Amino acid sequence: MGCNTSSPNKVGDVGNAENKTPPEAQANGNGTKLEPVIEQQEPAAEEIVERKDPTPVPPPSISPQVMLQVPEVRASRSNTPASQKSNDQSYSHIRLLLLGSAESGKTTVLEQVRLLYKQHFTESEYFHRRAFIYHNIFKCIKSLCRAMKMSDIGFADPINMGRSQSIIADEENHYGIFSKELAEKIKCIWADKSMQSLYARRSQFNLNDSAAYFLNNLDKINTLDYKPSDRDLIMAYVPTCGVQNVIFTASNQSFQLFDIGGQKIDRRKWATQYEGIDAIFFCLAISEYDQKMNEDMVTNRLDDALKLLETISEEPMFATTPIYLFLNEIDVFCEKLDVIPLSNYRKDFPGGDQDDALDFMENLAVAALGKRDKSLYRVYRCIAIDTQMMAELLSTVFKDIMKRKR
Numbered sequence: 001m002g003c004n005t006s007s008p009n010k011v012g013d014v015g016n017a018e019n020k021t022p023p024e025a026q027a028n029g030n031g032t033k034l035e036p037v038i039e040q041q042e043p044a045a046e047e048i049v050e051r052k053d054p055t056p057v058p059p060p061s062i063s064p065q066v067m068l069q070v071p072e073v074r075a076s077r078s079n080t081p082a083s084q085k086s087n088d089q090s091y092s093h094i095r096l097l098l099l100g101s102a103e104s105g106k107t108t109v110l111e112q113v114r115l116l117y118k119q120h121f122t123e124s125e126y127f128h129r130r131a132f133i134y135h136n137i138f139k140c141i142k143s144l145c146r147a148m149k150m151s152d153i154g155f156a157d158p159i160n161m162g163r164s165q166s167i168i169a170d171e172e173n174h175y176g177i178f179s180k181e182l183a184e185k186i187k188c189i190w191a192d193k194s195m196q197s198l199y200a201r202r203s204q205f206n207l208n209d210s211a212a213y214f215l216n217n218l219d220k221i222n223t224l225d226y227k228p229s230d231r232d233l234i235m236a237y238v239p240t241c242g243v244q245n246v247i248f249t250a251s252n253q254s255f256q257l258f259d260i261g262g263q264k265i266d267r268r269k270w271a272t273q274y275e276g277i278d279a280i281f282f283c284l285a286i287s288e289y290d291q292k293m294n295e296d297m298v299t300n301r302l303d304d305a306l307k308l309l310e311t312i313s314e315e316p317m318f319a320t321t322p323i324y325l326f327l328n329e330i331d332v333f334c335e336k337l338d339v340i341p342l343s344n345y346r347k348d349f350p351g352g353d354q355d356d357a358l359d360f361m362e363n364l365a366v367a368a369l370g371k372r373d374k375s376l377y378r379v380y381r382c383i384a385i386d387t388q389m390m391a392e393l394l395s396t397v398f399k400d401i402m403k404r405k406r
């Protein structure tokens with residue numbers, strides 16, 4: 001039996017999504033012209049030191065965080081906690097909080113909301129994302145070269161060994177277009193037959209899920225007039241270090257979606273955003289069952305994510321707050337199962353096909369929600385990079401949230 005990724009599976013009593021694309025995704029319900037306002041939030045100096053991601057802070061000219069607001073709320077500061085906003089009578093938004101561990105898909109969900117609900121990207125945001133795409137590509141090829149060096153495989157073409165060594169020795173962060181020579185090196189290494197077999201074992205060295213997508217598109221990207229497409233924006237990984245939010249209208253209701261970084265260092269700030277939250281979107285990347293956390297390279301990522309979910313579920317401030325749980329990355333999960341058996345990492349998995357494995361993961365997540373009343377959570381299986389799937393899912397979720405508010 002194949003993996004059913006065509007529509008989000010739901011637990012609970014949410015009706016099936018009827019429309020392919022929600023009408024509210026095509027225009028702003030209230031007709032307000034939305035003008036993005038970009039504000040920068042820099043991480044504190046001690047965080048820069050502690051952060052495990054080796055490239056948390058892009059060059060000074062590139063903002064790592066953006067905040068999108070409708071004109072009437074421009075006066076508020078980007079780092080004002082949701083708690084303060086809840087006491088401000090001028091706010092009429094339903095406040096949503098994205099939570100989950102690092103690289104679980106939170107910002108991808110936010111970016112999908114922006115694309116679907118017409119929160120256009122500014123030129124400087126394109127510039128910022130473009131810089132990160134070059135950086136993502138270089139980081140990926142460097143990880144692959146390092147992994148090849150550690151492996152017993154060896155390049156199919158011996159010339160690639162020297163190319164690989166020079167990539168490993170390159171200390172630059174590469175936030176800009178690659179030289180012709182560097183681009184050629186990257187392409188040759190990526191095309192090497194042995195590299196492709198190593199790529200199949202990529203979870204062993206925490207390679208970003210979008211590595212192949214960007215490496216395969218290098219020719220298009222490495223041009224002076226390259227402007228990221230919507231797809232490129234969704235596929236890029238820009239680690240969130242701080243809080244960003246977007247305000248948008250769905251079904252004539254105004255929503256504000258907050259997104260916080262999921263690395264351990266960022267979680268210390270989560271509680272400052274808890275008050276006044278109407279619903280939580282929790283992202284859990286189920287594909288990470290065999291991976292270790294970048295922060296310590298010891299803790300299993302799935303264990304960490306489940307523990308995090310349990311903590312959020314038990315948080316007294318969320319006792320009556322609905323949790324919308326997104327079991328994310330089912331594409332990567334299904335692809336990985338054949339290469340890395342789930343039973344190697346989850347001894348309690350009795351075995352079975354992909355759908356059994358998906359059910360098993362869902363049960364783990366539901367168990368982490370503990371004694372929470374069934375009416376206070378919904379579970380969805382999703383692929384956050386799939387815009388069509390997310391259009392249906394988000395439309396269903398927003399309707400459910402509004403039903404609860406009535």
Ligand SMILES: Nc1nc2c(ncn2[C@@H]2O[C@H](COP(=O)(O)OP(=O)(O)OP(=O)(O)O)[C@@H](O)[C@H]2O)c(=O)[nH]1
Binds near residue numbers: 108208237328329385
């Ligand atoms: N293949 C695949 N890739 C995904 C999926 N969801 C997210 N990604 C990719 O995973 C990477 C990380 O996603 P983000 O949304 O930035 O992760 P995050 O939870 O915001 O991470 P932090 O900001 O570090 O907390 C990006 O490159 C996304 O394109 C998915 O369902 N499938």
Ligand SMILES: [Mg+2]
Binds near residue numbers: 106107108240260261
């Ligand atoms: Mg993020």
